[in-house]
Amino acid sequence: MSSAMEKIAFIGIGNMGWPMAACLVRQGYDVKVFDAVPGRADAFVQEVGGAAAHTPADISAGVDVIITMLPTSLHVEQALTATTENISAGSLVIEMSSGLPSVTRTLAEALALRGVAMIDAPVSGGVERARSGTLAILAGGDLAALERARPVLEAMGSSIHRIGEVGAGQAMKALNNLVSAGGFLIGIEALIIGKSFGLDPELMVDALNSSTGMNNSTKNKFKQYVLSGKFDSGFGLDLMVKDLAIALDVGAAGGTATPFSALCLELARSTAGLLGPGRDHTEFARLPERLSGVQLHAEPNET
Amino acid sequence: MSSAMEKIAFIGIGNMGWPMAACLVRQGYDVKVFDAVPGRADAFVQEVGGAAAHTPADISAGVDVIITMLPTSLHVEQALTATTENISAGSLVIEMSSGLPSVTRTLAEALALRGVAMIDAPVSGGVERARSGTLAILAGGDLAALERARPVLEAMGSSIHRIGEVGAGQAMKALNNLVSAGGFLIGIEALIIGKSFGLDPELMVDALNSSTGMNNSTKNKFKQYVLSGKFDSGFGLDLMVKDLAIALDVGAAGGTATPFSALCLELARSTAGLLGPGRDHTEFARLPERLSGVQLHAEPNET
Amino acid sequence: MSSAMEKIAFIGIGNMGWPMAACLVRQGYDVKVFDAVPGRADAFVQEVGGAAAHTPADISAGVDVIITMLPTSLHVEQALTATTENISAGSLVIEMSSGLPSVTRTLAEALALRGVAMIDAPVSGGVERARSGTLAILAGGDLAALERARPVLEAMGSSIHRIGEVGAGQAMKALNNLVSAGGFLIGIEALIIGKSFGLDPELMVDALNSSTGMNNSTKNKFKQYVLSGKFDSGFGLDLMVKDLAIALDVGAAGGTATPFSALCLELARSTAGLLGPGRDHTEFARLPERLSGVQLHAEPNET
Amino acid sequence: MSSAMEKIAFIGIGNMGWPMAACLVRQGYDVKVFDAVPGRADAFVQEVGGAAAHTPADISAGVDVIITMLPTSLHVEQALTATTENISAGSLVIEMSSGLPSVTRTLAEALALRGVAMIDAPVSGGVERARSGTLAILAGGDLAALERARPVLEAMGSSIHRIGEVGAGQAMKALNNLVSAGGFLIGIEALIIGKSFGLDPELMVDALNSSTGMNNSTKNKFKQYVLSGKFDSGFGLDLMVKDLAIALDVGAAGGTATPFSALCLELARSTAGLLGPGRDHTEFARLPERLSGVQLHAEPNET
Ligand SMILES: NC(=O)C1=CN([C@@H]2O[C@H](COP(=O)(O)OP(=O)(O)OC[C@H]3O[C@@H](n4cnc5c(N)ncnc54)[C@H](OP(=O)(O)O)[C@@H]3O)[C@@H](O)[C@H]2O)C=CC1
Ligand SMILES: NC(=O)C1=CN([C@@H]2O[C@H](COP(=O)(O)OP(=O)(O)OC[C@H]3O[C@@H](n4cnc5c(N)ncnc54)[C@H](OP(=O)(O)O)[C@@H]3O)[C@@H](O)[C@H]2O)C=CC1
Numbered sequence A, B, C, D: 001m002s003s004a005m006e007k008i009a010f011i012g013i014g015n016m017g018w019p020m021a022a023c024l025v026r027q028g029y030d031v032k033v034f035d036a037v038p039g040r041a042d043a044f045v046q047e048v049g050g051a052a053a054h055t056p057a058d059i060s061a062g063v064d065v066i067i068t069m070l071p072t073s074l075h076v077e078q079a080l081t082a083t084t085e086n087i088s089a090g091s092l093v094i095e096m097s098s099g100l101p102s103v104t105r106t107l108a109e110a111l112a113l114r115g116v117a118m119i120d121a122p123v124s125g126g127v128e129r130a131r132s133g134t135l136a137i138l139a140g141g142d143l144a145a146l147e148r149a150r151p152v153l154e155a156m157g158s159s160i161h162r163i164g165e166v167g168a169g170q171a172m173k174a175l176n177n178l179v180s181a182g183g184f185l186i187g188i189e190a191l192i193i194g195k196s197f198g199l200d201p202e203l204m205v206d207a208l209n210s211s212t213g214m215n216n217s218t219k220n221k222f223k224q225y226v227l228s229g230k231f232d233s234g235f236g237l238d239l240m241v242k243d244l245a246i247a248l249d250v251g252a253a254g255g256t257a258t259p260f261s262a263l264c265l266e267l268a269r270s271t272a273g274l275l276g277p278g279r280d281h282t283e284f285a286r287l288p289e290r291l292s293g294v295q296l297h298a299e300p301n302e303t
């Protein structure tokens, strides 16, 4: 892609990071990977290619670009701290997790003192679009750094939006997920009302999809993950709750009052409390199901 | 379309009814129109064609199909009562208003006793799609009656969904509008949070539209009617509140508990209370704007 | 109390009706009782005194005052219809259930045509205060009828408030229960937040009770029925949900927008959906407990 | 009170601090006061007695006990930092503001390193009870420090609850205010529903007060500050919003999901956004008034 392709370190090869790093390998990048789960980096090398780092510290030795794709900003802070000595001046950190803008800004300031640039570039689209390299990328940071990152980002995504300064991408990402979660929840409640009235959920989803009730969840999640009873989108409920909390936090910092969003967060948090850990975000549907005693999917509802 | 085209009475030629009746005229139907606003039927005949009824009673004399497109079920009840003597056995009533399923069912039962069939076929898509004859039609009623209505409906819409028995179309319509209103509100709140954080509303809408936050409002309403400050979609706030109330009513009848939807209705009702009558439904955005003191559109906010 | 004490029919001797009718017997009234549960009227006569009616129809034969204390207005309508022929002109109906103002008004109009007066006089205070004859009575109806009823009401209650015309007592009753339920729920959520922070629920209740957080639930319900794990106040969750629905219905009729109250109703309805029938209204506490995974009472939480 | 009465520094003599410090003077304590508002300390000395500090630093010179009564924990942090050098080992800080438990704990740890004890002892009851020395005091801290503080606290309050370790008093205070605000809001919404139905607000408040809808707001705020149109309780809306945010923050830290409380906070924040700064907390009533277009108080509603 670029005449002299940058050498890349990729930290966090989980549900999203794995297929994203795989896109980079496919594009010909020299990629070194690391993950906290033992053996995962080696598995990646075997299945996909690239090299593995074996300690948290040596991941950034000898690379130009360091990508982080971790659950939360806390993990990013730890990962970067562990390897800080090995990050050479002139390199670029691309933080792609859905993280907290305030933490990212603090990290960016600290790295700047060492001559290291940092942008944030969280993604939207889920595991499917990570695999096909067609993620939507919401970036924040100064223009020069973003231009430098562009070829790397284009290997993973099909649209790149610069939203503002560093942290802005993550703020936008959280807001995007808030809108997504709200559309999911109101859609599920509508299906539940309709089913209690005697309507067929599949027909209702079709009707929404050709009407103004259409949203990303009615199109890509309801039949696929909820009505099917599969609940296997690959995006965790805990991660969704984290994103909503970031969105509301961004709002509270700005002093805004957003009752509808606040209720959405609380209901998501309630679902996580009710169901326990390890759930898919599409299991958000189980809250209105339980509260109203109406089940949308065929299978018996496990406790 | 059909070898012997049915003669049609069209009651209610307002924002939606006018362009819908015009589609029928364009398709070659023999259309008689009536509206409570004096002079409106004559204006239609002059601009578009067809004939005008001059009393509420004579609108259904000599026709095969009677279409109602009125603000609420109450209006439909009055309109049909006024002309009941003139509805001949064997004709078909197509109720296309966004009405109350329970009232529609009662009307259908009464008409059945007189040998008159009735289906409900409310529409989604707004004035634009009414003009182009590409509405989404959500129908309820028995199959034979719906098949008879199909050519007429196809003159006005590009997709026809049969959701269930009579009333089911209106239940679905209300649920569709609930999902639409919820997606609108959560999207506006997200823009407000983002703007208070320093992000640009236009960029945010673009980002939502290529990400999972996409919904019908982010695509077709935010830039067009809200950020532009135009608020002229042509669908009234009072009508939206009515639809949400129907959706929740369908739910309460089924005994369902839907907190997120209930809050959406109350906030919509609050907006109507706060702004007074005669507002566009996109002015729903003014509630979060006022509550948080952040304005999304450029113009000074009028009281 | 009055020189010539009125003869009284008492329909519905359930949790509340039984102790209320017992107060009348204790005050020397001649009381005839009836209940849909077979044998209950006879049990009352044996334990407390008075006479039993054995068919729904004969309960009002030969009496001056007919008291109804039934679950809902629907039951009241049925009970009065069944005995309508036996209600003599000049008698007085005192409807003491927590019913729907609109239904009560319709009943009152029908009775007025037969020369029978009707007031509504629902009560607040629960089973304890019913036993001790110290209920708060919220009455609606014209002054003369209310004055006639006063001695009878004073046998059961310690405060009598005339709120307005017939139906006003029931509207006020529903609103009272809304405020009560809201105070209960916000108090329980506060205890849950506090417990998750490490505070002791008993100490928190004491602190609320000497501070501005005090309300009827913090005083009379939290330690008694929730922290104790007893959940046996004697006022059913289904009845509470009914009252909240009436309160919101009164509001919707008036076109008011009350988001906080609407959420309270939906959460109450959710609790009833989640727990199933036959629950005490203090089990409303189980919803926030489950949603947040924090339990306030000692015993293991049954499903 | 104690044989050798402690010398007291009082920082923050605003709406609450002034009458509280005055209680101490009346009880014979040697009190030195300071406030950020120029001239206020001197005014206190002239009207009430005691001595004035003239720089933020010298307030704690030569005293045994330092009391803080400031708007937020941020102010407390600044005030204590400014005078830190003058706080002698062995003295006791009593933080009486409604502050953030986490900040207070951090301050307490820092002071402990200097041999200074700290407890938190926020108050409930408002300006009236501050004047009469009958506040409810919600304390957190170790037992010895609290026992030492007791005589001083008893000069200002009539009940002292130890809730737990340092910070626990403030957590409890925030939760108390959450319950208080929730009771206020649901009560106001009920009055609005009732008024829209035709009921008289004064009669409704009386009815609530003798029924289960009774709470501290129905008793002490509705007639006094809302129906009267006075809105002059002396407790600011901004301070109430701060307390609710602390309560929810305590909850979020514990991972709890409390939808009803979250909506209460958002609606309070909305009211503050809608009305602008300098409002009394009882003006929370103006939100449901505006949202529903029903006004409870007689005077014309100013913008
Ligand atoms: N899944 C999805 O559909 C989407 C996810 N996202 C966001 O992308 C980010 C990643 O999500 P996802 O891939 O699903 O999460 P996963 O939990 O699947 O992957 C994260 C991986 O990083 C590892 N890890 C944690 N800490 C470290 C560390 N210090 N050094 C190296 N590795 C570490 C984790 O190990 P361990 O399990 O041991 O913690 C895990 O294997 C999140 O911020 C998420 O919100 C964005 C869009 C869509
Ligand atoms: N319990 C409480 O603390 C309070 C209750 N209330 C209100 O008082 C009313 C009564 O409540 P409560 O006593 O708890 O209810 P219960 O269900 O305990 O009692 C109602 C009784 O009426 C019987 N009944 C139903 N229909 C008829 C009929 N047509 N003729 C004769 N009897 C009939 C019921 O029988 P069956 O069970 O077979 O239906 C039942 O035995 C309700 O409106 C409630 O909301 C008010 C204040 C407090």
Ligand SMILES: NC(=O)C1=CN([C@@H]2O[C@H](COP(=O)(O)OP(=O)(O)OC[C@H]3O[C@@H](n4cnc5c(N)ncnc54)[C@H](OP(=O)(O)O)[C@@H]3O)[C@@H](O)[C@H]2O)C=CC1
Residues within 6 Å of the ligand: D011, D012, D013, D014, D015, D016, D017, D034, D035, D036, D037, D056, D069, D070, D071, D072, D075, D076, D078, D079, D096, D097, D098, D099, D123, D124, D125, D126, D127, D233, D234, D235, D236, D239
């Ligand atoms: N008012 C009430 O009814 C109740 C209040 N509370 C709580 O008590 C606390 C005080 O409230 P209240 O008295 O109403 O508030 P006020 O704003 O009336 O008083 C606070 C005073 O402290 C001054 N101040 C601010 N910073 C400093 C500083 N660094 N050094 C010295 N003085 C300073 C303020 O000056 P300036 O105005 O210049 O900032 C102001 O005069 C708050 O935490 C509140 O939540 C608790 C119960 C009831």
